[in-house]
Structure formats: C-alpha cells, structure tokens
Amino acid sequence: MxxxxxxxxxxxxxxxxxxxxxxxxxxxxxxxxxxxxxxxxxxxxxxxxxxxxxxxxxxxxxxxxxxxxxxxxxxxxxxxxxxxxxxxxxxxxxxxxxxxxxxxxxxxxxxxxxxxxxxxxxxxxxxxxxxxxxxxxxxxxxxxxxxxxxxxxxxxxxxxxxxxxxxxxxxxxxxxxxxxxxxxxxxxxxxxxxxxxxxxxxxxxxxxxxxxxxxxxxxxxxxxxxxxxxxxxxxxxxxxxxxxxxxxxxxxxxxxxxxxxxxxxEPGLIYTKVKDEPPVEYAQGASVTNSLVANGCIIEGTVENSILFRGVKVGKGVVIKNSIIMQKCVIENDSSLDYVILDKDVFVTSGNRLQGEPMVPTVITKSSVI
Incomplete structure (x- = not known):
C-alpha cells in the first residue's frame, strides 16, 4: 500500500x-x-x-x-x-x-x-x-x-x-x-x-x-x-x-x-525490538507450568499460570502464581506471589508474600524494593 x-x-x-x-x-x-x-x-x-x-x-x-x-x-x-x-x-x-x-x-x-x-x-x-x-x-x-x-x-x-x-x-x-x-x-x-x-x-x-x-x-x-x-x-x-x-x-x-x-x-507476525539474551536457565528442582517465560530468565523456584519477561530471576523456594513479572525483576528465596503485577526492575527480598485478587491484582511500581 x-x-x-x-x-x-x-x-x-x-x-x-x-x-x-x-x-x-x-x-x-x-x-x-x-x-x-x-x-x-x-x-x-x-x-x-x-x-x-x-x-x-x-x-x-x-x-x-x-x-x-x-x-x-x-x-x-x-x-x-x-x-x-x-x-x-x-x-x-x-x-x-x-x-x-x-x-x-x-x-x-x-x-x-x-x-x-x-x-x-x-x-x-x-x-x-x-x-x-x-x-x-x-x-x-x-x-x-x-x-x-x-x-x-x-x-x-x-x-x-x-x-x-x-x-x-x-x-x-x-x-x-x-x-x-x-x-x-x-x-x-x-x-x-x-x-x-x-x-x-x-x-x-x-x-x-x-x-x-x-x-x-x-x-x-x-x-x-x-x-x-x-x-x-x-x-x-x-x-x-x-x-x-x-x-x-x-x-x-x-x-x-x-x-x-x-x-x-494471524494474519501477520508481530515484531518487537530485538535484544540478544541467552535462553532460559532452569535450575534443578525448578517447576514451570502453563506460563510464558522470555529469554534471559533464571528459574530456581515454581512458576504457574504466569508471564515472565526478559531477565527475571526466581530464587529457590519461590512460588509465583497467576502473576505478571516484568523485565529484570528479582524475586529472592522463599517468597510467594499470587495475582501480582511487578513492573520493571522490582526487587522482592527473601520471604515476602504478595497477594492480590483476580479482579484487583496487586501492582508494584517500577524499580521498587519490597
């Protein structure tokens, strides 16, 4: 055209x-x-x-x-x-x-x-x-x-x-x-x-x-x-x-x-900005079901029904369910997230529990430390 x-x-x-x-x-x-x-x-x-x-x-x-x-x-x-x-x-x-x-x-x-x-x-x-x-x-x-x-x-x-x-x-x-x-x-x-x-x-x-x-x-x-x-x-x-x-x-x-x-x-491909990052690294004991996980992520914990953007790090004992985790977020060991949206570069310290609701998910702003 x-x-x-x-x-x-x-x-x-x-x-x-x-x-x-x-x-x-x-x-x-x-x-x-x-x-x-x-x-x-x-x-x-x-x-x-x-x-x-x-x-x-x-x-x-x-x-x-x-x-x-x-x-x-x-x-x-x-x-x-x-x-x-x-x-x-x-x-x-x-x-x-x-x-x-x-x-x-x-x-x-x-x-x-x-x-x-x-x-x-x-x-x-x-x-x-x-x-x-x-x-x-x-x-x-x-x-x-x-x-x-x-x-x-x-x-x-x-x-x-x-x-x-x-x-x-x-x-x-x-x-x-x-x-x-x-x-x-x-x-x-x-x-x-x-x-x-x-x-x-x-x-x-x-x-x-x-x-x-x-x-x-x-x-x-x-x-x-x-x-x-x-x-x-x-x-x-x-x-x-x-x-x-x-x-x-x-x-x-x-x-x-x-x-x-x-x-x-369908009918055409959707394109985006290319970032050269390594494939996802799944550690021994990691569990991921029904989720989208982008390049550069390191998964040591459990991820269910969630979307992880590039470069997310999920520590040992972490359980993420029904959540959206944006680029380069870090979730340290033994934390729990359910119905949560983390914006970019959020750092969740060990042992934290973040809980939202299906109609009202908890939203954490960019670069926050929880």
Missing amino acids: NNVLGIINLSINQPLLHELTYSRATATVPFGGRYRLIDFVLSNMVNSGISNVAVLTHNSYRSIMDHVGSGKEWDLDHKQKGLFILPPADTNSSSFNGDLQNFHGHLEYFSRSSEEYVIISSSHMICNIDYNEVVEAHIQKNADITVVYKQMDSAREDLSNLIIVDVAEDNRVVSMTENHLKHEGCKVFMRMLVIKKDLLVELVKKSVTQNYYDLVRHVIIRNLHNLNVYAYEYTGYLAIINSIHNYYKYSMELLKPQIWRTLFF
Whole structure:
C-alpha cells in the first residue's frame, strides 16, 4: 500500500493504567513477555505494506524513542519514507487541548507526504489486522471516513469509557456515542480509521480555527451528517488495554494457545525490538507450568499460570502464581506471589508474600524494593 500513510496517534494516554504509565507512555507498556503495545499497530501497518509511518507523541515520549529507534525491527529504517517520531506540537502540557493540536502542529509533514490515504490508529487497541481490507472497503464505498469496529458483548467485557458505533444496513455510521447504556451487543470503535489525506488536512485546519481539538468528537462525530462515514467490522481477536483490570485479563488470555497464535501470527507476525539474551536457565528442582517465560530468565523456584519477561530471576523456594513479572525483576528465596503485577526492575527480598485478587491484582511500581 504505497498510497497509504500510517499515523499512530499517541496524543491521548490511558489514565486508568495508573502505575504502568507513571514513567512511560501507554504505547510502551510491556505486554506478552517481550513486546510493547505499540509493536502491534506498527507491525500491522508494515505487514499491510505501509512504508511511511509517523508516530504522533504527547508525553513520556523518550520511552517511545528508546523502543522503536530507527524502526529497524519493523523494516522502516529507509533513506526515503520510513519511520518518523513527531514530538508534541507544544511541550507545555498545561496548554494541550486535544490530539488535533498535534495534527495541526505537523501539517507540514502531511503536505510533504505523497500518499493519498491516511490510516490513523491508537496503540491501546491491540489486534492483528490487515489494513488492506479496510482501505479496499473504504474505496469501494466511496467513503469520506471509514471507522473500524469490533462487535463485543457488554455482559462479558468492560466497555466503559469507549465509543459505541451504530451502523445502518449498508454499513453507514448513524451515530457514535460515549458513556453508553449497557446492552448485549456493542459495536466498539477501535480508534482506527481511514481518510483521504487532503480531507484530513482540511478538517484539521477547520476544526482548530473554530477551537475544536478532539479528532473523534470534532472531526468524525461532529461531521457524521455532513460526510459519508462508513464502518468496517473487524472479526479477529481484540484486546483493549485501557485499565489495570483489562491489562491483567488480556495478558492472562495469552496463556491460551489459540489466542496466543491468533494475536501474534494471524494474519501477520508481530515484531518487537530485538535484544540478544541467552535462553532460559532452569535450575534443578525448578517447576514451570502453563506460563510464558522470555529469554534471559533464571528459574530456581515454581512458576504457574504466569508471564515472565526478559531477565527475571526466581530464587529457590519461590512460588509465583497467576502473576505478571516484568523485565529484570528479582524475586529472592522463599517468597510467594499470587495475582501480582511487578513492573520493571522490582526487587522482592527473601520471604515476602504478595497477594492480590483476580479482579484487583496487586501492582508494584517500577524499580521498587519490597
């Protein structure tokens, strides 16, 4: 898709991720043992043939720059086009009005790009999607904007703080609403859309001139009756990482082989920053069942139904159950962890017991000593 420009919109963070975003952007929250949330949207764009990708940042963007670098792991380190990190239009966070402020601040980037269409996506809706199909549906409908949605059951999923799409029989969008009333089936807007670049630039300029600064509310919803806005249904696996509860829930679902294969391999591979580390070392007497364990870990104790990121050290007599242990954590001898999320570089001293609940896991912030 040489005619499509990819925009990863990171202007709005997810505040309900709390401790996981104190020192990083939502896009770089670790997930699945060795990945970051931004890896999924980056990989989807590259797998769909998009060779020009820009990341619109807002705050804590040093972690984004450190992770994605030149884009080499995603084959985006080109002499022409490739990966672009676009810093905030205004570094004063108190004067930030909305994501359109960042779009408006980088209009020159859009004017220099030769692509006709733009795909805009956030990073907290993680899935494995072929954008070629979305663009094809957009062109066939002669749409001005095409939004991507997923049919979900509000009785089984926490769909609060999301935007629900109402679609007519011809897939035209009738309405998009926030703070919806619960009902059995909801068409959840996945914060992904296709639009012609020239139309996007026109709408951004017009909105900002009128002091409107929200892409969804003021570009899409406000123009539903003025533009041809259509919907595309995504039927694959979707994980919405917008709260600690959802982060834990969807992380644990990766322990189901079918979900793991679907998310990371179908229809394309998910790529991440490469770190050369040795294989996992299992000491005599170690026991690991139904868990994901990344490179560089040293296991001397027991690990059950858990996810261990790179370089985790599990001492003798340690029992870890139903937990997520991020990169380079150390759990010393005879400690016990159940329903716990440890952020990076946490040190748990000998004999400690950390206990959470399935709906409310205990979260320990980065670099803590317990």
